Amino acid sequence: MSLDKLLKGVQIVSVICGQWGDTGKGKFSDYFASHWADVSARGTGGNNAGHTVVVNGKERIFHLVPSGISQDAKGNLTILGNGMVIDPKVLVNELEDLDQDGATYNHLMISEDAHVIMPYHITRDQAKHQSQSKGGIGSTGRGIGPCYTDKVARRGIMIRDLMDRDTLVRKINKVAEFYPEQNINADDIISQLALSTEKIAPFIRNTVSEMHEQIRQGKKIILEGAQGLLLSIEHGSYPYVTSSDCSLNGTASGVGIPASAIDLPISIIKYPFMTRVGAGPFPTELGGQRSEEYCASGLEHDVFFEAKEYLKHDIDLSHVRHLQKINSPELAKHKEQTYKFIRANQATVIELINSQDHFTQGVGIRLAAGEYGATTARPRRTGWTDAAAAKYASGINGPKIILTKVDCLSGARSFKLCTGYTSKNQPAGFKRDSNFLRSVTPVHKTYEGYGDIGDVRDYDKLPTTLQESINDFETISHSQVVAVSVGPDRDETIVR
Numbered sequence: 136m137s138l139d140k141l142l143k144g145v146q147i148v149s150v151i152c153g154q155w156g157d158t159g160k161g162k163f164s165d166y167f168a169s170h171w172a173d174v175s176a177r178g179t180g181g182n183n184a185g186h187t188v189v190v191n192g193k194e195r196i197f198h199l200v201p202s203g204i205s206q207d208a209k210g211n212l213t214i215l216g217n218g219m220v221i222d223p224k225v226l227v228n229e230l231e232d233l234d235q236d237g238a239t240y241n242h243l244m245i246s247e248d249a250h251v252i253m254p255y256h257i258t259r260d261q262a263k264h265q266s267q268s269k270g271g272i273g274s275t276g277r278g279i280g281p282c283y284t285d286k287v288a289r290r291g292i293m294i295r296d297l298m299d300r301d302t303l304v305r306k307i308n309k310v311a312e313f314y315p316e317q318n319i320n321a322d323d324i325i326s327q328l329a330l331s332t333e334k335i336a337p338f339i340r341n342t343v344s345e346m347h348e349q350i351r352q353g354k355k356i357i358l359e360g361a362q363g364l365l366l367s368i369e370h371g372s373y374p375y376v377t378s379s380d381c382s383l384n385g386t387a388s389g390v391g392i393p394a395s396a397i398d399l400p401i402s403i404i405k406y407p408f409m410t411r412v413g414a415g416p417f418p419t420e421l422g423g424q425r426s427e428e429y430c431a432s433g434l435e436h437d438v439f440f441e442a443k444e445y446l447k448h449d450i451d452l453s454h455v456r457h458l459q460k461i462n463s464p465e466l467a468k469h470k471e472q473t474y475k476f477i478r479a480n481q482a483t484v485i486e487l488i489n490s491q492d493h494f495t496q497g498v499g500i501r502l503a504a505g506e507y508g509a510t511t512a513r514p515r516r517t518g519w520t521d522a523a524a525a526k527y528a529s530g531i532n533g534p535k536i537i538l539t540k541v542d543c544l545s546g547a548r549s550f551k552l553c554t555g556y557t558s559k560n561q562p563a564g565f566k567r568d569s570n571f572l573r574s575v576t577p578v579h580k581t582y583e584g585y586g587d588i589g590d591v592r593d594y595d596k597l598p599t600t601l602q603e604s605i606n607d608f609e610t611i612s613h614s615q616v617v618a619v620s621v622g623p624d625r626d627e628t629i630v631r
Contacts, residue, residue, distance in 0.1 A: 138630050141617055142171055145398040146353065149386055151360030153402030153528035155411040156381075157508070157515060159539035159620060160403050161186025161202045164359040166625045168203035168211065172357040174349050175203020176342075178216035178389020179379040180361035181252055182225045183279045185508065187623075195236070200229045200243070201359045207239045212349065214342050217248035218379065218389020220282040221294065222257075223331035230334065245335055246342040247295040253307075254324055255314045256281040262316075283378035285310060294339055297332045300325065343391030350396065358397065360386050364528040365567075372569050375415025383532045400533040401617065404525055405540045407550040407582075407604060408500050410515035412508050416572035419518035419553045419579075422494030429494075430514045434459060437514060438507045442473050445487060445498055446480050477502055485546045504543035519579060521553040525612035527565040534613060538605070539620040542627075545587045551579040552604050554611055580607065588621050594631045 142148070148167055152158045164186070168175045182198035197204070199221060204213045215221060226245075233240055256278030285291040290310050296303050307321040349356060362381040365371045369380045379385060387394040394400075411417045412430075420426050429436055439455045442448035450473065458466040477484065487499025497517040500506065506515040529536070544550055556563040556575035563575055585598035594602075597619070605616055619629040 138170060141630060142399070145355075146350070147356045147358065147392075147397045148172070148399045148401065149358040149360065149383060149397045150401055150403060151358075151381065151383055151386055151532055152363030153365075153404050153525055153532055153536065154363050154409050154521075155365045155415075155417075156184075156361075156363035157410055157412060157506070158363065158403040158405050160360055162539070162620065162623065162625060163401070163403060163537055163618075164202040164357055165205060166628065167357045168201075168206050169625060171355055172203065172206075172211065173354040174212040174214065174346075174356040175201045175206070175359060176212075176214035176216055176346065176356065176390045177201045177359045177361060178218040178387070178391075179381050179385050180377065181220040181277060181279045181282070182222050183277050183377065184361040195232055197229050197232075199226050200233075200240075203357060203359070204233065204238075204240055204243070207242050210242060212242045212244060212345075212354075213240070214244045214345065214390065215246055215249060216342055216346075216390035217246040218385065219246065219249045220252050220279055220286070220379075221245070221249050222252040222278065223297070223328055223335055225252075225277075227331045227334045240338075243338045244340040244342050244345055245294060245338045247293065247339050248341075248343070249294045250282055250286045251292040251294060251297065252278040252282045253292055254327060255310075255317050255319055256285070258317055259314065280378045285313075288313075294335075297328065298336065298339070346391050350392070358386050358390060364402070364532055365524060370531055370567060372415050372567050372572055375413065375569060399535065401535045401537055402528060402532045402614075403537050403539055404520065406520045406538040406608070407544060407552060408504070408517055408540070409520045410506050410517050412513055412515050416569045417516055417518055418524075418556060418572055418575050418577045419521050420516050421497030421500070421518050425494055426497050426516055430516045433513045438473055438477075438502075438505070439469065441498060441502060441514070442477055445502065446477065446483055448473060448476050474505060477505075481546070488544065488546075489548045500544070504540050519551040519553050519577075520608070521565075521577070522608050522611035523553060523555045523565045525608070525614060527567075529612055529614045534615050536609075536612075536614045536616045537618040537620065538616055541601070541619055542588050542621045545585060545589075547584040549581055549584050550604070551581050552608060553577045554580050554607070580604075589627065591621055592629055594619065594629050597629070 150160050150164045152160055185196055185198050187194055187196050201213050259281045260278045261276040292306055304321045311319040362377045364382050366377045367380050367382045368376050370382050383400050384394045443450055455469055484499055484502045487495055490496050500517045555578045558575045582604045583600040585601050617631055621627050
């Protein structure tokens, strides 16, 4: 199927995740924005998301601005929708990064109805929810949860409130009683936000009306999801979830349109492995509880540690930890050098993946695929792709699937697919109940490994064993794979 055939008669496409996030939505949001769309919009989450955008030939990791910003010079609109929670300082930092690259954002629109992440949200989040110890959820500490809590409790600060000092003072003073551990002073907070407010003010709009007008004009629209279906507050492995509904329905309502308006909903699935960040059940995790506890230590076991420990990379960890503590720009240089070192030692990485020890296999996959959080730099937990979970996700998000990261396991001796579970010695399917998911035993089918597929652009030319596994995945998950990613660049894609 060519891209033209896939998009025939389509006006609105959504790119959402069918797993626990971090599946490569940014690449395909950018793919559709660059090849097809007039409008890019995002409607859920905040700067707990992270995606890589190529702007003027340079890679940038953004946490709020949708990937479609790379097409601003063409006149394409980029919309931050009503369902988002926005930290003005983070947003301004991203806009300043664009300024540094000589890129434009003249067609950016920020919803006046989106909620504002305030300093007291961040303080509470870091104090209460960031740790994964003692069953903590492992929040990113960006204030997302407390901000959504205030929204639901009808005491939130909206973007439009930033434009009205009297309203802002009144609302901050009202909310102060719910944060007794903090000495909240409205004037201090307004002063902290003043420069950011001034920077974003020209872009604030009634984005719901703007979206409706773009639809009436027949403009082609890409909706960019955040996080993943299995992290949705409505459909995920509660309570180990994010604070917004990152399903198809939430993504649509977050920009002010019905889900029925979306002509082509596409879920992104990592394959043949998947990942999870933070605490919570993960039936196919390689290394099980040991892996969960290991990854819970966060930066202690990040890419720098694993490259040194498993690949003997000569790097001064004490110096790196200091740079992380002070958030130094120099850290990016060490990160780039470390990933370059990993790529140069792929033979050793493949040996790790081929290990008989499941925990070691998981480390190898993490190194091969660069599975470290774009926002937090935490190591992502790794496991085999779960077709039972994908079946559940497809029932909510729709059956169209894009598989990503498939090239990352090239060279492995074999790989597995989870075809279902057993519970109390009986076959079982996916349920969002965390206790249930921790109790099940995954059932795997093993396939022979495959070689380099980076240059393949025709689905029928993929290795037979890989095609066989994808056929099984489609049958089990009641889905249809419409594209396969064979590399990080937007055009390293097979449209089936």
